[in-house]
Amino acid sequence: MTNPVLFHVRDYRGATIEDLDIKPALSINPTTNINIALEIAFENEFTYLPVIHEENKRLLGVLNVGLLRDNPNKLNTSFLKPIVKNYMIWFNQKSREFYEKQDIKPVEPVRNRTIMKPRAKKYKVLTPWTPLEQLADFFNNGIYFAIITNDEGNFVYGVATPEDLTKYENSRPRL
Template sequence: MATYSSVGETLARENLTDQVTASSTQNLNSWSGKYRGAVVEDLDPPPALSVSPNDSISSAQLAAYERDYSHLTVISSSTRALIGYLSIPRLKTLLREGKVSESDPVKAAMQRFNRKRTNVYTVITMDTPLEELERFFKGEPMTAREGQ
């Protein structure tokens, strides 16, 4: 059975649609000024703490605990290049399961970065605008300028 709307109902529905569209436009305008030119540095992040792959797990765990860090960067002892990271929650699981011990080196528990040329990394610096950082965390594509 077909239903018919009166002229008044149709006009009311169109008016509601116009209000929703206006509201959406207003929300977009408020998002454009969301960060007001702020950059990553304005978040005042704590400095990164790096460990060597040959450091003991116990020393890395202590350093993370003292600074209340959940992740530590792992850098090469010789070149100081970033080679991976150590996730403290994952480390606790590995210790609990007996897969590593506190006397083992960090390299036994770290996550290594895949350094193949086909992988493209997004560089985020202290000067990266927060709008770009938000797009990065949402998994949205970055423009060529943003990822440099």
């Protein structure tokens, strides 16, 4: 099964991810209460929130807020503890297993926190200077959010979504 092609534009005239004007990142932790995480996301109009380890600051995954928003009964009918780790998308199963074995104390979410790369085998670095053509290809490969970092991948600037790129395309005159 192939992924649908979302973006057909091949020439963004030198525009980069920085031109999308995405909001600064706000990360949460796996122990963050899910209701607090959703409140943060709704207040800032985020559809994805990066989830980082409380102690070593390693990127563990994302919380898909849109999925929870579209299915509100998922939280009300769940027997799971109402914390992010039970509802997030983990980048690596081994990281999840390792995290579950630790005794972690909750901390408050912080804007623009220094992070460490995830331990996943595949990690494509997307920076504010990445051309939009590369971002479009990234989304066309079936990935529906992009965590924008510095060149080393250890500082999160924000999260870009296909909606951000569509909004940019619609705001520009056609060639």
